[in-house]
Amino acid sequence: MLFATVFRYENKEKIPEIRPSHREYLAKLHEEGKLHAAGPFTDDSGSLIIYEVETEQEAKELIEADPFHEAGIFASYAIKPWKQVY
Numbered sequence: 001m002l003f004a005t006v007f008r009y010e011n012k013e014k015i016p017e018i019r020p021s022h023r024e025y026l027a028k029l030h031e032e033g034k035l036h037a038a039g040p041f042t043d044d045s046g047s048l049i050i051y052e053v054e055t056e057q058e059a060k061e062l063i064e065a066d067p068f069h070e071a072g073i074f075a076s077y078a079i080k081p082w083k084q085v086y
Helices: 012-031 056-064
Strands: 002-009 035-040 046-052 074-082
Touching (some): 046 056
Antiparallel strands (some): 002 046, 035 046
């Protein structure tokens, strides 16, 4: 199942330092088939990540293991089950 997650950032000064490990983490999830799509908003206010997992709880666990979460960059997020049409 797909879960679209919209993140709002804070502590933006930490982003350049943490972004490499965040992207390594996302690449690992993609290789494991748990990441459908990901990317920041152009104003760097946050991002959209679409997880491909069985449950919302599993998506939350992936979020909690993300280096951006651990560094306090994710100020908030909203998870919604998502159905891709195109």
